[in-house]
Amino acid sequence: MCELPKRRFLASLNPLRLVLAVLAVAVVAAGWLLPELVSAIPIGAGLLTLVAAVLLPAVKEIEFGLSPGFKLSPALKDREAELRSVFELQRGDMEYCAHLLCPDPETARELLEAAWSQAAAAWRGPVTPQLRVYTLCVLIRLIRKDEIWRGAGRGPLPEGDLLTSLALEERIVVVLHEFANLTFAEIAGLTDRTTAEVLGSWAAAHALTRGPSADGKPALEERPSPDEDLK
Incomplete structure (x- = not known):
């Protein structure tokens, strides 16, 4: 199983960013709490520093799993x-x-x-x-x-490889599940079929990869359950 490294926001806060963050918060607090300093200038300057020097660089490093069309800044x-x-x-x-x-x-x-x-x-x-x-x-x-x-498979096949020898609906399920990483539920919605039909196509195709069993029937090593990949 290929695992992605965990994202940690705190790991992106280096000493310089921490200092800038503290200074920015201090400026905003001073501009807000001290009557003689109440002004949009220190508050705005503090917020701008916090966003530009701390938050945006950190976001660029960790990129919070946003969709490709949603970018927080041109820096991304x-x-x-x-x-x-x-x-x-x-x-x-x-x-x-x-x-x-x-x-x-x-x-x-x-x-x-x-x-x-x-x-x-x-x-x-x-x-x-x-x-x-x-x-x-x-x-x-x-x-x-x-x-x-x-590949060549485990026995004689019709012309072409195992994938091309499958019926079209079976081939669609195999390609979308194995290579495009779609779940069976997603494939069902995409192909206007029921999940049970998709699972049936997958089972029929997958049986061919294991060759015949002792009784002469295709051996299915890992038959997917109805709950598999439906989450």
């Missing part, structure tokens, strides 16, 4: 470019790992791009070495899924 708009530049610096190393794990070079590149896209979308907080580890974790997960559904 360059985050995608920052992540992409980090990926380009690490591309050679991770591409080499991908090629070692996946025999087909084109597939390796596709899976690495998909892994990076998913990692960048999920990543929150400052760019640390953990981002590389998380991206590799996602890459391995995608390679495993690709090997199951697009």
